[in-house]
Amino acid sequence: MANGTPEIEYYDHELNIRRVIEQSDLQSMDQALNICDLSSLERKLRLWQKLIPRIKPYYAVKCNNIPVLVKFLADLGTGFDCASKNELKLVLGLGVSPERIIFAHPSRPASHLEYAKEHEVVNGTVDNEFAIYQLTKHFPNSNIIVRFKSESTKALYLLGEKYGCDSEADAPDLMLLxxxxxxxxxxxxxxVGSACSEVEAYDRAVEKAENIFRFGELIGHKMDLLDVGGGFPGKNDELFEELAAAVNTSVQNRFxxxxVQVIGEPGRFFVEAAYTLICKIHAKREVRNKNGKLEKNMYFLNDGMYGHFAAMFYRPEExxxxxxLDDVESRPKFKSVIWGPSCDSQDKILDDCLLPNLNCGDLLGFRNMGAYTVPxxxxxxxFDVPVTRFFAKRP
Ligand SMILES: Cc1ncc(COP(=O)(O)O)c(C=O)c1O
Incomplete structure (x- = not known):
């Protein structure tokens, strides 16, 4: 690590997680280890560019804001969705030009708007009239991107209760104002909501966007940016292909x-699959009934629900x-509970799973831990948060 910036370690063919574990001396570390394969981000970008070339990805920094990762994407030429002054600072500080940034937060503090104005980040989302009045004072020359609500029926995290105006009842008024x-x-x-699996969701939204464009143009606004947001899966490329095909068709037909410049704000898509988290069992309890029969094993790991598992609260089944271990399949399995390290009884990672009899010092890996974990x-x-080692394929 030089000047606090983690080094990137290079591999030749494929990243070998087992080998990284063997080389990491995890037994002497208290923290869990994150293994991040930055080249997976590049593979995702190539897939995106192949399947939806018209839509330029603006990576949603909120999803994982580690500077080395954000820089890796910046060097690959993506744009960025920033939600706050600090995210803007991070991205601008990497030399990204303001046109490659959208300030995609409809309720922004005045000081953040002033910062965006000073640094000429002109594109920003708005979904209510107060934000519009606020712009007259703090950033009158900005480009208003009207954010409307259009949620999928099959997304894991919905955002519509908090953000997005009604496309018919509110959007025209906001444009008139x-x-x-x-x-x-x-x-x-x-x-449409994060981790969306509904193929029709994007077309429903793009249709509403088309109407908003028409009305905007009718009253004299020069409409030239369509932003299809995030929601794309990070660990299921087949599903991504289906969603991408639907978005493509919808955008080509309606725009x-x-x-018209079309952008997206993928977060999870880029980073979810890039991380594998290696946790260590640092304590164990056996729960027995009155007759001394084993009911379950309880394992305590060195990361938990206040660490990288926080966003997994809704979907432990994943x-x-x-x-x-070499002989996992052949060993008998027992009912097991996996806890995080804190004293809080809510800090439970998995309630009911079957595992062989494990011991303190044994390791458990969790794949696809790159989205909404680190920040x-x-x-x-x-209990310290995990440390991360960054890898990339040798150029
Ligand atoms: C405005 C905005 N854009 C993009 C994203 C990224 O979404 P995802 O990770 O589903 O791609 C989010 C996530 O909350 C968001 O709020």
Missing amino acids: SKALGLKVTGTSFH PDER LTPVLY IASPFNG
Whole structure:
């Protein structure tokens, strides 16, 4: 690590997780280890560019804001969705030009708007009239991107209760108000919800966007940006292919004019599959009934729900621990509970899983841990958050 910047370690063919574990001296470390394969981000970008070339990805920094990762994407030429002054600072500080950034937060503090103005990050989302009045004072020359609500029926995390105006009842009023105040509306955006698996969700939203464009143009706004938001899966490329095909068709049919710039704000898509988290069992309890029969094994890991598992609260079924033992299949399995390290009884990672009889020092790996993990993790109760080693394929 030089000047606090982690080094990137290079591999030749494929990243070998077992080998990294063997070389990492995990037994002498208290923290869990994150293994991040940055080249997986590049593979995702190539897949995106192949399947939806018209839509430029603006990576949603909130999903994982580790500078080395954000820089890796910046060097590959992506754009960025920033939600706060600090995210703007991070991305601008890497030399990314302001046109490659959208300030995609509809409720922004005045000081953050002032910062965006100072650094000429002109594109920003808005979903209510207060935000429009606020712009007249703090950033009148910005480009307003009207964010509307259009949620999928099959997404894991919905955002519509908090953000997005009604496309029919509110969006026209917001565009009229902007016009009356001399502000520019230049586009529209939506977010179908994170980890979306409904192929029709994007077309429903793009249709609403088309109507918003028509109305905006009718009243004299120069509409030239469509932002299809995030929601794309990070660990299921087949599903991504289906969603991408649907988005492609929808955008081509409804926005055939190539002068309309189309962007997306993928977060999870890029980073979810890039991380494998290796946890160590640092304590164990056997729970027995009155007759001394084993009811379950309880294992305590060195990361938990206040760390990198925080966002897994809603979907523990997606967590399948990988055991790095040679004879896993042949060993008898026992009912097991996996706890995080803190004293809080809510800090339970998996309630009911079948595992062989494990011991303190044994390792459990969790794949696909790159999205909404690193920036959320806290050292609650004094347990350090995991350390990360970054890898990339040798150029
Ligand atoms: C405005 C906005 N854009 C993009 C994203 C990224 O979404 P995802 O990780 O589903 O791609 C989010 C996630 O919350 C968001 O709020």
